[in-house]
Amino acid sequence: MGRKRGTWVAAAAAFALTVGMATACTSGESQAGGVCETVPNGTPVSATAAGPAGSGTKDLSTNPEIATGYRANMTPVRTHTFAVSTANPLSTKAACEVLRDGGTAADALIAAQTVLGLVEPQASGIGGGAFLVYYDANTKSVDAYDGREVAPAAATENYLRWISDIDRTEPKPNTRASGRSIGVPGVLRMLELAHHDHGKTAWRDLFDPAIGLADQGFPISPRLAGQIAESAKDLAADEDAKAYFLNPDGSPKAADTVLTNPAMAKTLGAVATEGAQAFYTGAIAQDIVAAAGRASGGRTPGLIATQDLAGYQAKKRTALCTNYREHELCGMPSPSSGGITVAATLGILENFDLAALRPDNIDRNGGKPNAQAVHLITEAERLAYADRNKYVADTDFVPLPGNSAQTLLNRDYLRQRAGLIDPNRSMGTAQPGDFGPVPLGVGPQPPEHGTSHISVVDKYGNAAAMTTTVESAFGSFHLVDGFVLNNQLTDFNADPLGADGVPMANRVQPGKRPRSSMSPTLIFGKAPDGSRGELTHVAGSPGGSVIIQFVVKTLVNMFDWGLDPQQAVSAVAFGAGNSPSTGIGGEHPAINATDNGDHDPLVLRLRQLGHQVSVAPQSSGLSALKRNGSDGWIGGADPRREGAVLGDTH
Numbered sequence: 001m002g003r004k005r006g007t008w009v010a011a012a013a014a015f016a017l018t019v020g021m022a023t024a025c026t027s028g029e030s031q032a033g034g035v036c037e038t039v040p041n042g043t044p045v046s047a048t049a050a051g052p053a054g055s056g057t058k059d060l061s062t063n064p065e066i067a068t069g070y071r072a073n074m075t076p077v078r079t080h081t082f083a084v085s086t087a088n089p090l091s092t093k094a095a096c097e098v099l100r101d102g103g104t105a106a107d108a109l110i111a112a113q114t115v116l117g118l119v120e121p122q123a124s125g126i127g128g129g130a131f132l133v134y135y136d137a138n139t140k141s142v143d144a145y146d147g148r149e150v151a152p153a154a155a156t157e158n159y160l161r162w163i164s165d166i167d168r169t170e171p172k173p174n175t176r177a178s179g180r181s182i183g184v185p186g187v188l189r190m191l192e193l194a195h196h197d198h199g200k201t202a203w204r205d206l207f208d209p210a211i212g213l214a215d216q217g218f219p220i221s222p223r224l225a226g227q228i229a230e231s232a233k234d235l236a237a238d239e240d241a242k243a244y245f246l247n248p249d250g251s252p253k254a255a256d257t258v259l260t261n262p263a264m265a266k267t268l269g270a271v272a273t274e275g276a277q278a279f280y281t282g283a284i285a286q287d288i289v290a291a292a293g294r295a296s297g298g299r300t301p302g303l304i305a306t307q308d309l310a311g312y313q314a315k316k317r318t319a320l321c322t323n324y325r326e327h328e329l330c331g332m333p334s335p336s337s338g339g340i341t342v343a344a345t346l347g348i349l350e351n352f353d354l355a356a357l358r359p360d361n362i363d364r365n366g367g368k369p370n371a372q373a374v375h376l377i378t379e380a381e382r383l384a385y386a387d388r389n390k391y392v393a394d395t396d397f398v399p400l401p402g403n404s405a406q407t408l409l410n411r412d413y414l415r416q417r418a419g420l421i422d423p424n425r426s427m428g429t430a431q432p433g434d435f436g437p438v439p440l441g442v443g444p445q446p447p448e449h450g451t452s453h454i455s456v457v458d459k460y461g462n463a464a465a466m467t468t469t470v471e472s473a474f475g476s477f478h479l480v481d482g483f484v485l486n487n488q489l490t491d492f493n494a495d496p497l498g499a500d501g502v503p504m505a506n507r508v509q510p511g512k513r514p515r516s517s518m519s520p521t522l523i524f525g526k527a528p529d530g531s532r533g534e535l536t537h538v539a540g541s542p543g544g545s546v547i548i549q550f551v552v553k554t555l556v557n558m559f560d561w562g563l564d565p566q567q568a569v570s571a572v573a574f575g576a577g578n579s580p581s582t583g584i585g586g587e588h589p590a591i592n593a594t595d596n597g598d599h600d601p602l603v604l605r606l607r608q609l610g611h612q613v614s615v616a617p618q619s620s621g622l623s624a625l626k627r628n629g630s631d632g633w634i635g636g637a638d639p640r641r642e643g644a645v646l647g648d649t650h
């Protein structure tokens with residue numbers, strides 16, 4: 001096994017150099033290369049396009065991670081039978097080789113996730129959570145896997161906002177960086193469950209690439225370096241994070257510095273040999289409890305106990321499948337609001353002829369969006385978010401109106417919502433539909449059977465869309481046994497009561513999962529009899545609550561405007577939550593972001609329609625794969641991150 005790991009690391013290092021970890025690749029065609037070797041095309045990610053890290057371009061209300069520029073003119077990657085897109089070339093390569101060697105999409109996810117936890121630790125890792133939507137080609141069934149973090153048993157509804165009922169001050173230094181934000185991690189249990197159901201390659205072998213890289217080292221990518229610099233002060237508050245990410249003089253480690261992570265190698269070695277149990281019980285679990293509960297540096301401790309870890313369960317849920325025009329979309333149900341909010345937005349948009357509102361000057365970067373299209377789509381999003389914000393939370397605790405997603409997704413209801421859109425004026429803030437008060441919930445219901453996104457199709461026809469997260473960049477800034485602990489509990493509403501004094505659906509409750517926006521999505525065509533047809537697309541993105549908008553933009557670009565997956569992910573990011581603010585990604589070459597967009601015709605037109613437009617750079621990390629007729633797959637990775645698509649290229 002050791003020799004295999006060594007060989008892999010040497011080959012991967014060579015590959016990372018070719019890709020230049022997004023520093024050395026040049027524009028122009030770069031389609032040469034064999035299986036798992038094609039170099040992603042496009043100009044380098046430049047920290048200058050959107051301003052270097054720490055230059056104040058970050059907008060934390062919308063971007064959990066820093067924006068690091070835009071690789072213009074990326075071309076799609078075409079593959080024969082399998083393909084994978086992740087946010088980092090080393091992770092893509094590890095997953096691709098699993099697929100090449102006969103592994104399934106479920107196998108590939110494990111290699112991809114464990115490598116991502118090393119090379120993109122700001123975004124995801126085994127100390128976080130994930131959602132997975134999986135298609136099994138044999139049974140033609142779609143499963144949704146929930147590896148979301150849970151609140152510890154000791155969490156009260158004021159856990160995030162008060163140190164205690166007696167000391168009613170905010171946890172120190174703030175909720176996110178205290179131990180209070182840390183939920184019981186879920187990703188490893190979820191991957192183990194998916195592997196049990198759909199794996200083919202031996203579990204232990206899937207950890208080889210990450211263990212090899214952890215042992216022998218990997219270069220810090222420009223994006224990771226930018227995020228370390230941005231977070232240096234917070235990382236310095238944790239002794240282990242400080243030693244790993246900062247130089248002895250306290251300065252942030254720079255891009256290309258080689259990092260080794262023996263603690264992670266040991267952790268992954270134990271999980272590879274003993275299974276996820278090694279993480280949830282025994283020494284690693286005790287280390288997590290100690291790290292979350294440590295009051296060092298004045299941090300308020302979290303109250304996770306070893307029983308919380310030992311009792312963690314990944315859940316298999318019923319995927320939320322809905323129709324949009326001639327497509328069937330399958331997404332993540334609660335506790336993610338992603339599936340339902342994407343479906344509601346598209347259900348409203350079905351009432352408009354979007355195809356007539358194509359972008360202008362469509363090029364490799366997707367062209368310039370049509371102002372009326374942006375108006376309609378953002379208004380639909382406002383309406384969908386209004387319902388999401390009021391009604392959607394962990395349905396194991398708080399049921400949806402009518403006890404079913406279908407109430408909020410009913411076609412007639414969505415047609416009525418569409419009727420609220422004025423083509424000439426933004427509504428600013430939408431009102432939620434009236435389904436009565438949010439039910440209090442009675443406690444757990446019986447079980448139904450910084451973020452990164454991974455899209456995979458394997459040669460057997462299976463597919464996986466998995467979005468994985470530690471929540472904000474570097475989570476809670478706690479590092480233990482080589483991995484970052486999440487701050488996922490900040491996805492709960494810290495205040496249990498809303499403005500009207502009524503309990504919030506998404507308040508903290510022990511054992512509850514915080515509402516997410518992650519929207520991993522699989523898309524199918526329709527068979528002639530109207531039943532589920534062929535799998536046609538895989539998509540998803542990081543981006544906090546903006547994920548929903550990133551995914552909607554990508555789907556509309558592919559479905560209504562016929563763009564290929566690379567154009568669709570490259571295309572201008574636009575969208576709105578339920579507020580008067582509309583985001584138009586200023587990092588995109590088609591947007592003139594100078595003087596706050598004052599010279600850009602799209603921005604000016606939207607302002608005339610009443611939108612408060614922000615041109616802050618967007619930090620999506622989209623990936624999309626699309627079936628290319630009978631010819632295989634065509635894939636795209638987000639030019640705003642360092643991702644790559646690989647497969648058995650033509």
Ligand code: GLU
Binds near residue numbers: 516545
């Ligand atoms: N924690 C967020 C969610 O689950 C994702 C954060 C991100 O995308 O960076 O919705």
